[in-house]
Amino acid sequence: MSSLVDRVAARRSWSKVTGDAPDHAELARLVAAAGRVADHSGLEPWRLIELRGAARERLGAALAEAAEHEKPSSKPLRAPLLIAIVACRRESHKVPDWEQDAVTAGVAHMLSLLLADAGWGVMWRTGSLVRAEPVRRMHELADNEELLGWLYVGGIPENTKDKPGHDRSIDPERFLTVVDR
Ligand SMILES: Cc1cc2nc3c(=O)[nH]c(=O)nc-3n(C[C@H](O)[C@H](O)[C@H](O)COP(=O)(O)O)c2cc1C
Incomplete structure (x- = not known):
């Protein structure tokens, strides 16, 4: 088993996925871990919406309404599971x-790292209509909520499993400045 650092460094997005997806129980376990990120004052200013099946078609209709297109968008059908990422801004002076x-x-x-580590294909997507009113309505967002996009999740296609995709290795020296005096 490779180290956590190696597995995180090897993460990549999958734009094409199969119809397999983690079930609710598997996802809930990963959300419990992902939710442990640092959180100033513990405001828990987030929630996630699991969109499966016909819910994806309703999102396609909302995208079409926002774009003033007659035909529903098929984009949400690119993966069997879409996880909507919702920022829930809390009242806070601090x-x-x-x-x-x-x-x-x-x-x-x-969450995308944990899903990738569990063997799922993931891609975070937004698009120009992510904040459009019909899209907000479809997700039943409250006034203090904003959509930050969707994690598109599915199975990794067999014939591409061993392919690294693209090389986006990070040169740490470009990003890390040392200040010691
Ligand atoms: C907030 C956010 C929104 C994104 N929206 C899109 C998108 O709408 N379309 C897209 O092609 N990539 C989008 N990306 C980038 C992909 O998720 C992905 O990171 C990119 O294709 C590079 O691939 P890699 O993750 O394998 O390096 C978004 C990433 C983030 C963090």
Whole structure:
């Protein structure tokens, strides 16, 4: 078994996935772990919505309404499971919205890593209509809530399993500045 560092470094997104998906119980276990990210004042300013089956078609209809297209968008049908990432901004004098959104994004990244580690194909997607009113309505968002996109989740196609995809290795020296005096 490779180390956690190696497995995180090897993570990649999968734009094409099969119709297999983690069930609710498997997902719930991973969400329990992902939700342990640092959270200033413990505001828990996030929630997730599991969209499966016909819910994806309703999202396609909402995207079409937002784009003023007649035909429903088939984009949400690209994966069997879409996990909507919802930022829930809490009233706080101490913790501004950006800090709360950092928690939500942290949960989403952590969840995508855990799903990848469990062998699932994942891709975080947004698109220009992510904040459109019909899309908000379809997710039944409250006034203090904002959609940060969806994790598209499915099985990794057999014939691509061993392919690394693209090379996006990180040179740490480009990103890490040392200050010691
Ligand atoms: C908040 C967020 C939104 C994204 N939205 C899209 C999107 O709408 N379409 C897309 O092709 N990639 C989107 N991406 C990028 C992909 O998830 C992915 O990271 C990218 O294709 C690079 O692949 P890699 O993760 O394997 O390096 C988004 C990433 C983030 C963090």
